[in-house]
Amino acid sequence: MVEIDPERLLQDLHALREFGRSGPGVVRPTYSDQDIEARNWLRQRMEAAGLQASIDGVGNVIGRSPNDGPALVIGSHSDTQPRGGWLDGAMGVIYGLEIARALLADPATSHLAVDAVAWADEEGTYSSCLGARSFVGELTESDMAECNAEGESISSAIERAGLSGRPTASFEPDRHRAYLEAHIEQGPYLEEQGNRIGVVTSIVGIRGIRFQFSGQQNHAGTTPMKRRQDAAVAMFEFGHRLQSEMAAVASPTSVWTTGVVDVEPGAESIIPGAAALTLQFRDADDNVLEAMQNAALDLARAMTGESPVSVSGTPLREKITPTLMAPELRDHIGTAADALVPGAWVEMPSAAGHDSMVLSHHLPCAMLFIPSINGISHDFAEDSDEDDIALGCQVLANAAVSILTELQ
Amino acid sequence: MVEIDPERLLQDLHALREFGRSGPGVVRPTYSDQDIEARNWLRQRMEAAGLQASIDGVGNVIGRSPNDGPALVIGSHSDTQPRGGWLDGAMGVIYGLEIARALLADPATSHLAVDAVAWADEEGTYSSCLGARSFVGELTESDMAECNAEGESISSAIERAGLSGRPTASFEPDRHRAYLEAHIEQGPYLEEQGNRIGVVTSIVGIRGIRFQFSGQQNHAGTTPMKRRQDAAVAMFEFGHRLQSEMAAVASPTSVWTTGVVDVEPGAESIIPGAAALTLQFRDADDNVLEAMQNAALDLARAMTGESPVSVSGTPLREKITPTLMAPELRDHIGTAADALVPGAWVEMPSAAGHDSMVLSHHLPCAMLFIPSINGISHDFAEDSDEDDIALGCQVLANAAVSILTELQ
Numbered sequence: 121m122v123e124i125d126p127e128r129l130l131q132d133l134h135a136l137r138e139f140g141r142s143g144p145g146v147v148r149p150t151y152s153d154q155d156i157e158a159r160n161w162l163r164q165r166m167e168a169a170g171l172q173a174s175i176d177g178v179g180n181v182i183g184r185s186p187n188d189g190p191a192l193v194i195g196s197h198s199d200t201q202p203r204g205g206w207l208d209g210a211m212g213v214i215y216g217l218e219i220a221r222a223l224l225a226d227p228a229t230s231h232l233a234v235d236a237v238a239w240a241d242e243e244g245t246y247s248s249c250l251g252a253r254s255f256v257g258e259l260t261e262s263d264m265a266e267c268n269a270e271g272e273s274i275s276s277a278i279e280r281a282g283l284s285g286r287p288t289a290s291f292e293p294d295r296h297r298a299y300l301e302a303h304i305e306q307g308p309y310l311e312e313q314g315n316r317i318g319v320v321t322s323i324v325g326i327r328g329i330r331f332q333f334s335g336q337q338n339h340a341g342t343t344p345m346k347r348r349q350d351a352a353v354a355m356f357e358f359g360h361r362l363q364s365e366m367a368a369v370a371s372p373t374s375v376w377t378t379g380v381v382d383v384e385p386g387a388e389s390i391i392p393g394a395a396a397l398t399l400q401f402r403d404a405d406d407n408v409l410e411a412m413q414n415a416a417l418d419l420a421r422a423m424t425g426e427s428p429v430s431v432s433g434t435p436l437r438e439k440i441t442p443t444l445m446a447p448e449l450r451d452h453i454g455t456a457a458d459a460l461v462p463g464a465w466v467e468m469p470s471a472a473g474h475d476s477m478v479l480s481h482h483l484p485c486a487m488l489f490i491p492s493i494n495g496i497s498h499d500f501a502e503d504s505d506e507d508d509i510a511l512g513c514q515v516l517a518n519a520a521v522s523i524l525t526e527l528q
Numbered sequence: 529m530v531e532i533d534p535e536r537l538l539q540d541l542h543a544l545r546e547f548g549r550s551g552p553g554v555v556r557p558t559y560s561d562q563d564i565e566a567r568n569w570l571r572q573r574m575e576a577a578g579l580q581a582s583i584d585g586v587g588n589v590i591g592r593s594p595n596d597g598p599a600l601v602i603g604s605h606s607d608t609q610p611r612g613g614w615l616d617g618a619m620g621v622i623y624g625l626e627i628a629r630a631l632l633a634d635p636a637t638s639h640l641a642v643d644a645v646a647w648a649d650e651e652g653t654y655s656s657c658l659g660a661r662s663f664v665g666e667l668t669e670s671d672m673a674e675c676n677a678e679g680e681s682i683s684s685a686i687e688r689a690g691l692s693g694r695p696t697a698s699f700e701p702d703r704h705r706a707y708l709e710a711h712i713e714q715g716p717y718l719e720e721q722g723n724r725i726g727v728v729t730s731i732v733g734i735r736g737i738r739f740q741f742s743g744q745q746n747h748a749g750t751t752p753m754k755r756r757q758d759a760a761v762a763m764f765e766f767g768h769r770l771q772s773e774m775a776a777v778a779s780p781t782s783v784w785t786t787g788v789v790d791v792e793p794g795a796e797s798i799i800p801g802a803a804a805l806t807l808q809f810r811d812a813d814d815n816v817l818e819a820m821q822n823a824a825l826d827l828a829r830a831m832t833g834e835s836p837v838s839v840s841g842t843p844l845r846e847k848i849t850p851t852l853m854a855p856e857l858r859d860h861i862g863t864a865a866d867a868l869v870p871g872a873w874v875e876m877p878s879a880a881g882h883d884s885m886v887l888s889h890h891l892p893c894a895m896l897f898i899p900s901i902n903g904i905s906h907d908f909a910e911d912s913d914e915d916d917i918a919l920g921c922q923v924l925a926n927a928a929v930s931i932l933t934e935l936q
Contacts, residue, residue: 155694209806224740324749328796339906340785341732341810341879342715345775348902354787355773359764367753377748379758379798381791386737388787388808397787400796402749443707495755498747 121518122229128511129218132165133509136198136214138208142357145500146206148197149268150241150250151179151277158198159337161211162238169221171236177286178259178278179240183220187233189295190527192520193483195237199245205502211490211509213238219517232524235296239475246274249502251371252475254483256291279398292484297527298449299479302488302516304504306472308495309373316508317457317465317515318489319450323477324373324384324442324469325409328436329338329416334400337385337393347415351395352383354429356417359397365419366401369411373469376401376412399433404469412516442469443477445523449486449523457488460511467502472497488516529926530630530637534918537626539643540573541917543698544606544622545614553908554614557676558607558649558658559587559685566606569823570621570646577629581646586667586686595641597703598935600928601891602627603645604643604885607653613712613910619898619917620710621646626754627916627925640932643704647883653681660883664699664890673863687725699890705935706857707887710924712912714880714901717781723861724916725865725873725923726897727858731851731885732781732810735817736844737768737824741836745793745801761801762793766827767805773827774809777819781877784809784820812850812877848878851885857894857931864926865896868919880905894916 140148140160148154159181166183167175173183181198185191196212216236223229240251247266253259265274278284299520305311311319335349361379366376380398401412413435420431457465468489476485490512493503547566548556554766556562567589574581574591581591589606593599623640624644631637648659655674671673672683686692713719718726743757767786774784788806809820812822821843828839858875876897884893898920 131639154781209897263776284674305749305750308752308755326749339714339880340787340808341734341783342713342903342905343783344716344781345778345783347716348804350785353788354766354772356764356767356786359761360768363761368754373752375749377758377796377799379748379791379796379800381789381793381800381803383787385787386788388785390787391785398796400748411531435747445785472747473749495750497750 121521122224122226124218124513124517129214129510129513130506132217133211135215136210136352140200141495143500144206145502146200146204147200147202148200148204149185151241151281155199156281159238162198165217166236170218171220173300175285175286176305177282177288178251178254179283180255181238182289182291183217183236185233185235187231189232190297190524191235192297192524193237193299194520195236195239196303197240197242197251199239199241201243201498203500205497207304207501207502207504208306208497209242211304215302215513215516218479218513219520222517223521229521232521242475246277249475249478250274252478254288256479258478261263263523291421296483298446298523299476299483299485300449300478300516300520301474301514303474304492304497304502305489306492306497310489311493311495313466315464315466316461316491316511318468319453319457319465320445320470320487320489321324321450321467322445322469323474323520324471325406326400326402326406327409328398328400328414329413329437330398330436331396331420331428331431331432331433333358333395333431338390338391339515340389348391349428351429354391354393354423354427354431355397356391358423358431358512361419362399362416365415366412369408369415371403371405371408373471374401374403374408374412375471380455387403402515404440440473443480445476445486446484449484452519452523453486453488453515456515457523459518460515480491488512529929532626532630532921532925536623538914541619541622541624544618548608549582551908552614553910554608554612555610555632556608556612558612558651561628564689566931569883572605573625573684574644577618577625578632579628582666583691583694585691585696586659587689587691588661588663588697589646591644593641593643595639596639598705598932599641599643599703599934601643601645601704601707602621603647603897605648605650605659605709606646607649607651609651609906611908612909613905615712615910615912616714616905617650619712623832623921623924626921627928631929636908637929641928642928650883650905654685657883657886657936658682660886661707662696664887666886667871683745704891706854706892706931707884708857708894708924708928709882709884710892710920711882711912712900712905713897714900714905717876718897718899719901719903722873723872723874724869724899724919726876727865727873728853728863728878728895728897729858729875730812730853730877731882732812732879733814734808734810734848735821736806736808737821737841737845738843738844739805739807739828739839741766741803741837743801746799748797748799751799757797757801759837760800761836762831762839763803763805766831766839769827770807770824773823774820776864777816777823779811779813779816780810781879782811782816783879812852814850848881852890853884853894854892857892858932860927861894861896861923864923864930867926868923
């Protein structure tokens with residue numbers, strides 16, 4: 121197989137951390153000065169690794185192998201959340217660089233092609249997975265008018281960053297035969313189970329339902345309890361009963377959240393006449409999502425019959441269906457993991473979204489996870505053990521070699 | 529006894545309705561042009577009834593009987609809510625006028641003294657029960673700086689209304705031996721029970737508790753259900769369980785309301801780390817209020833022990849203790865009611881606040897209620913049956929005669 125260089129890997133990862141560093145965390149949102157500086161640095165590191173590197177018209181950094189295909193695309197995104205951790209995205213990018221570099225340096229693998237990538241704006245500062253969508257031709261002209269929180273459009277930002285007029289890199293079906301992405305888990309499962317590598321089975325789908333509670337606003341002093349149609353009381357009962365109804369149909373990794381809650385008119389002396397809450401739920405299996413949706417809507421219907429307040433649920437239009445990772449690629453990663461840490465790896469869903477969701481509609485994709493300390497992510501405290509960081513890269517490198525060997 | 533004139537009573541009530549009339553309702557907030565015009569008209573009607581009438585330095589209209597004391601003060605307030613009903617306050621004011629008038633006109637009662645009043649700003653456009661507080665010497669210099677929603681102070685409003693420099697009427701302990709106030713119920717109890725007169729036992733006390741739910745904000749995708757400390761879920765359970773805990777210690781007329789609900793940070797993809805709700809509860813018995821407060825705080829303590837979210841309750845400082853009406857006065861009203869509508873009257877608490885709350889600290893007070901159609905109040909739709917309006921005035925007049933006769 122091939123030997124990656126753990127020291128070089130960690131050095132590059134720490135160097136990338138300096139662009140936008142804030143304490144232990146990183147502030148490097150897409151198209152910020154720090155983001156563009158980081159991309160220029162990445163391009164140079166890719167060049168130094170023997171790749172033909174460039175930054176494309178939306179900010180994607182592509183380090184193209186000098187070898188002909190079949191090639192693997194390996195990478196992730198180098199932009200961060202507004203207050204992000206140092207590994208989210210960055211680790212997968214440096215894995216791509218290190219694996220391409222290690223393969224080119226070893227006579228046994230120097231004929232294999234790995235194109236390293238750092239996608240733009242996976243975090244959606246302007247538009248989620250912007251760079252990956254551009255790569256596969258899914259970014260439209262009208263998408264370019266989308267704006268960040270300060271109201272700057274993608275087009276304006278690209279011009280400001282000095283990227284306008286550049287060609288955009290494109291997926292080449294004959295060359296790009298698979299995409300591999302490594303990432304921190306961002307959750308606690310691997311750490312809790314004592315596993316060191318996760319092989320992602322699928323990226324969870326996300327659905328949402330907006331529930332409305334319609335009662336009767338009234339005087340909080342003179343309206344007897346039995347005559348009330350209190351929307352807040354109905355919402356409390358619904359929110360409470362929802363927990364067991366969802367658990368009854370959920371998978372062990374399903375999650376559901378009621379993050380948005382409103383009560384009208386919101387005065388101490390007035391019985392609420394209206395209330396609303398938004399339920400978001402995620403699972404790797406669309407059938408489970410469907411069952412969860414039905415359970416929540418059934419509860420709304422049941423409560424409308426039982427209580428003096430009417431409860432209605434409207435599924436939100438923006439839903440994400442679960443994304444299956446390619447089974448043949450997963451097998452290569454699992455085999456590579458089992459060889460290095462026998463029994464200390466596991467197949468698992470990804471609870472968060474990734475560029476692989478976009479790319480998997482065009483080429484086979486697979487993802488590898490390493491443990492997140494305390495499951496923390498999207499936070500300055502995000503971190504992973506350096507031994508896990510090195511191990512993950514070696515597993516993915518070995519898998520890349522076996523995949524490419526099979527493709528020859 | 530004495531005969532009131534139902535036709536004259538209703539005529540005056542309808543005439544008062546014209547000041548600020550808006551459809552079936554009335555917009556006559558304190559110190560508005562309509563309010564001052566109404567007070568001038570009331571003063572004239574009191575003069576015409578043989579009373580020595582004046583508007584005092586805060587807008588109270590006092591129609592003083594030409595007779596020496598002992599005297600009864602009878603009335604209510606003539607200001608309305610921003611969008612008020614035509615009877616709230618106004619009915620009790622016209623009852624005072626009609627009873628004073630009827631007694632003076634009847635040789636059998638013309639020696640008895642009734643001082644009719646129309647208090648200023650019971651509704652708190654500037655400061656609740658402003659006029660009644662001035663009358664008993666509880667209005668301080670600093671209170672005069674309080675403002676309405678538009679930022680106008682009481683002092684400025686009084687000057688604008690042409691009232692500044694006038695003397696303020698004062699409670700005279702030797703003369704004013706009791707205060708009687710009639711009011712619409714503002715709730716549905718009398719109508720539901722088929723009763724036509726309510727004799728108020730006490731005005732309910734009001735307490736409040738602010739509950740805080742402290743959990744851990746986290747990623748709604750990557751945080752497993754069993755590791756969550758979801759403040760919204762804890763609030764739903766608390767709000768649901770609260771209903772049965774409160775009902776277990778409440779009296780049949782207790783009410784409780786959770787009108788203010790907050791969840792932080794309020795985003796679909798973030799597990800709420802904090803939530804809060806405000807509980808307000810009312811009862812005529814301070815012991816019941818204490819039991820309700822303990823039940824709610826006990827539930828918070830129990831849930832902190834059971835759940836991963838800590839729940840804490842802080843009683844609000846602004847609480848109102850229940851105000852007992854004078855038993856000897858209640859007996860007079862009850863006897864008068866039973867003579868006219870045997871078995872169709874009832875003793876009951878008042879779920880809303882009234883000027884009697886302020887006055888009862890200085891002289892014996894009693895209140896009479898008549899039914900509100902559908903229990904509606906503080907709304908343009910507020911109304912009562914004209915037969916009930918007339919009956920209530922006759923009952924209160926008879927009670928006034930028997931009280932004054934006893935005081936001679």
